[in-house]
Amino acid sequence: xxxxxxxxxxxxxxxxxxxxxxxxxxxxxxxxxxxxxxxxxxxxxxxxxxxxxxxxxxxxxxxxxxxxxxxxxxxxxxxxxxxxxxxxxxxxxxxxxxxxxxxxxxxxxxxxxxxxxxxxxxxxxxxxxxxxxxxxxxxxxxxxxxxxxxxxxxxxxxxxxxxxxxxxxxxxxxxxxxxxxxxxxxxxxxxxxxxxxxxxxxxxxxxxxxxxxxxxxxxxxxxxxxxxxxxxxxxxxxxxxxxxxxxxxxxxxxxxxxxxxxxxxxxxxxxxxxxxxxxxxxxxxxxxxxxxxxxxxxxxxxxxxxxxxxxxxxxxxxxxxxxxxxxxxxxxxxxxxxxxxxxxxxxxxxxxxxxxxxxxxxxxxxxxxxxxxxxxxxxxxxxxxxxxxxxxxxxxxxxxxxxxxxxxxxxxxxxxxxxxxxxxxxxxxxxxxxxxxxxxxxxxxxxxxxxxxxxxxxxxxxxxxxxxxxxxxxxxxxxxxxxxxxxxxxxxxxxxxxxxxxxxxxxxxxxxxxxxxxxxxxxxxxxxxxxxxxxxxxxxxxxxxxxxxxxxxxxxxxxxxxxxxxxxxxxxxxxxxxxxxxxxxxxxxxxxxxxxxxxxxxxxxxxxxxxxxxxxxxxxxx
Amino acid sequence: xxxxxxxxxxxxxxxxxxxxxxxxxxxxxxxxxxxxxxxxxxxxxxxxxxxxxxxxxxxxxxxxxxxxxxxxxxxxxxxxxxxxxxxxxxxxxxxxxxxxxxxxxxxxxxxxxxxxxxxxxxxxxxxxxxxxxxxxxxxxxxxxxxxxxxxxxxxxxxxxxxxxxxxxxxxxxxxxxxxxxxxxxxxxxxxxxxxxxxxxxxxxxxx
Numbered sequence: 001x002x003x004x005x006x007x008x009x010x011x012x013x014x015x016x017x018x019x020x021x022x023x024x025x026x027x028x029x030x031x032x033x034x035x036x037x038x039x040x041x042x043x044x045x046x047x048x049x050x051x052x053x054x055x056x057x058x059x060x061x062x063x064x065x066x067x068x069x070x071x072x073x074x075x076x077x078x079x080x081x082x083x084x085x086x087x088x089x090x091x092x093x094x095x096x097x098x099x100x101x102x103x104x105x106x107x108x109x110x111x112x113x114x115x116x117x118x119x120x121x122x123x124x125x126x127x128x129x130x131x132x133x134x135x136x137x138x139x140x141x142x143x144x145x146x147x148x149x150x151x152x153x154x155x156x157x158x159x160x161x162x163x164x165x166x167x168x169x170x171x172x173x174x175x176x177x178x179x180x181x182x183x184x185x186x187x188x189x190x191x192x193x194x195x196x197x198x199x200x201x202x203x204x205x206x207x208x209x210x211x212x213x214x215x216x217x218x219x220x221x222x223x224x225x226x227x228x229x230x231x232x233x234x235x236x237x238x239x240x241x242x243x244x245x246x247x248x249x250x251x252x253x254x255x256x257x258x259x260x261x262x263x264x265x266x267x268x269x270x271x272x273x274x275x276x277x278x279x280x281x282x283x284x285x286x287x288x289x290x291x292x293x294x295x296x297x298x299x300x301x302x303x304x305x306x307x308x309x310x311x312x313x314x315x316x317x318x319x320x321x322x323x324x325x326x327x328x329x330x331x332x333x334x335x336x337x338x339x340x341x342x343x344x345x346x347x348x349x350x351x352x353x354x355x356x357x358x359x360x361x362x363x364x365x366x367x368x369x370x371x372x373x374x375x376x377x378x379x380x381x382x383x384x385x386x387x388x389x390x391x392x393x394x395x396x397x398x399x400x401x402x403x404x405x406x407x408x409x410x411x412x413x414x415x416x417x418x419x420x421x422x423x424x425x426x427x428x429x430x431x432x433x434x435x436x437x438x439x440x441x442x443x444x445x446x447x448x449x450x451x452x453x454x455x456x457x458x459x460x461x462x463x464x465x466x467x468x469x470x471x472x473x474x475x476x477x478x479x480x481x482x483x484x485x486x487x488x489x490x491x492x493x494x495x496x497x498x499x500x501x502x503x504x505x506x507x508x509x510x511x512x513x514x515x516x517x518x519x520x521x522x523x524x525x526x527x528x529x530x531x532x533x534x535x536x537x538x539x540x541x542x543x544x545x546x547x548x549x550x551x552x553x554x555x556x557x558x559x560x561x562x563x564x565x566x567x568x569x570x571x572x573x574x575x576x577x578x579x580x581x582x583x584x585x586x587x588x589x590x591x592x593x594x595x596x597x598x599x600x601x602x603x604x605x606x607x608x609x610x611x612x613x614x615x616x617x618x619x620x621x622x
Numbered sequence: 623x624x625x626x627x628x629x630x631x632x633x634x635x636x637x638x639x640x641x642x643x644x645x646x647x648x649x650x651x652x653x654x655x656x657x658x659x660x661x662x663x664x665x666x667x668x669x670x671x672x673x674x675x676x677x678x679x680x681x682x683x684x685x686x687x688x689x690x691x692x693x694x695x696x697x698x699x700x701x702x703x704x705x706x707x708x709x710x711x712x713x714x715x716x717x718x719x720x721x722x723x724x725x726x727x728x729x730x731x732x733x734x735x736x737x738x739x740x741x742x743x744x745x746x747x748x749x750x751x752x753x754x755x756x757x758x759x760x761x762x763x764x765x766x767x768x769x770x771x772x773x774x775x776x777x778x779x780x781x782x783x784x785x786x787x788x789x790x791x792x793x794x795x796x797x798x799x800x801x802x803x804x805x806x807x808x809x810x811x812x813x814x815x816x817x818x819x820x821x822x823x824x825x826x827x828x829x
Contacts, residue, residue: 104647104651105647105651167658171651171654171655171658172651174650174651174654175647175650175651175654178650179643179646179647179650180647205654205657205658205661206657206658206661207661208658209658209659209661209662209665210661210662210665212662212665213662213665213666213669214665216765217669217761217765220754220761220765221761224754225754225755226754226755226760226761226765227678227755227757227758227760227761228669228673228758228761228762228765230758233676233678233756233757233758234673234676234677234678234757234758234759235673235676235758235761236672236673236676236758239668239669239672239673242668243665243669246665595783598783598784598787598800599783599787601796603625603629603796604625
């Protein structure tokens, strides 16, 4: 597939290209667009929540709609915005950072995206078919099992399908990082972002099956009459809480660790220093991932597990502050004495440190089980997790997007607009969530659709709402920046930031085979090693030769479409068994496509040496 | 070099399932996948252990389970694991026909197991009126054992598909990893059954 061919095609061909692509860089685009879209929807839901809570006894939206709003805001932001945006970065960057031409399973990579997208669409279709899920993003039984209508059914099917996509993605990146590294790229030479993705993928692998089981049990209870969570028939509603949080707590580390990795790369690049305490950073990442699995019950201190269980989970939770503290200090030491450039990416990263640290401190406060009886289900908790998720994950996404945008699209996001977006967002963020800690301490419970007059909650809620509007303004400026940059900005070289890692050794955006010749890695920060020896680029590890690449395929789309159709069948067969026909149609499409994949050999294709030489002449691959 | 030359070398390597990068990737990914499956079944076992005494005054494990049937099922499945080892042994010796033969025996044993399992479920439903909906124990039992049975069924379809697809062309470096991971999957199913036998049936009988 030559570049000339790529230029002479219409919109239809482009859509077909994206539907069938197995190229990790294009899949990154898909994840970015879909995740960004859901981020805006989730943000809109957040704005409606804040408008409702702007003043006491407000009736801007009804109580029922409010419940749907908070449920969908949480679910959308975690599963449909943060996760795919992280997957966008993983796809765009990891193969480049380890010197690979694609991920280990390009076909599965595409399948993972389409499953996520169709799952997300199912979830959001519920708005138009009689009501969205309304039992909170944690979907606790028995509230969820008795929730009328089909809202919670959409939650179950949507998350089941998109969760399968995430699990596939996790396995794919584990294998990619173990098997696809370029010669010389040992584990302890991997950039921190790749390390973080490695640990994150392991977390995905071991955490998501618990959610899968939880969702199956919920599905069986709601759609097929089982009684897992029905205490009248001997069931136990707490099982849902355990399964949900056995998944859910690792999930928050799944969200934050890749961004920890991105921050590490950004601090190092823009301080012109190698990362301080590289091995300690790797160790801390692994340790956080490990400890992340033994703290789930700190979400359930008030369930009544007893003082011993509560104490064990409290201590384990507090222990996580240690590796996290190691990271915070190492980032600061990386900047210390460095040649710092305050780019927009760096600005978001520097702002992240104090913001996230506040969230970490309130986390330790919440970990104190006895005190948690006071904080539980108040706005203190809401304040805490928004400090870590917005202050950590969202700041990290903005930083990482500014940093890797030129690698993905060949243009630097406008720096002035980037900083202009940062300030209202940063100020708005603290306005919105800092005051919520105090609202919580004053007794304001979370998930209530109104608060009363004369209880001292008016000012705090108004401030919080004003802050939310500032964050919305910041987001809009960022979007303007994306449009402005794609129209106005000039193409930049492959290495606009004076980078240190492999992704900056190839053109921006890279050719679809990434590396014309696989590079030879000779140390940590491999490109910097070459630069410090006066070389311009990487030393190749192989002679110029034919490159083997995977073939595009529409099957991942069809497999996911089948599950999408079957999802509706499952949801509505409760009302009328005739809907089972959709289950058979959908599963038929899915299993048929899988069978086709199994029967039809897919051996990939070769890009020939002559074509690579032509590309080289045109300036690619330098 | 064309794909054909790469995938059908004159001298097959000793480990044909791991001779190509794709094979290595599949091998590793499948082990990871089985790690995830372990968590999946662990969650189901946890749920079962939490609910196996919640019989809502109806059928209990003691009065339902018959160890004779379960013993036969266990023997069938354990033997099928052994026969799939023989199949892989012949794959490594590049004897395609014998591999197919032993895979065929594996499938037959798996089918027999599945038949007994279906008989068991039907028996419980008709003789004891013990269903998915009768109690939390019922829900947990049918879900755990049913998930395992579903895995057996999927595994059987998978192995049969591979056997038919490749029956004419024999072993090469493209399909060797496919056979190998299907046999890994089969072993995993067997291991899960050992736990089901212990946790569900034996512990159910002795209380």
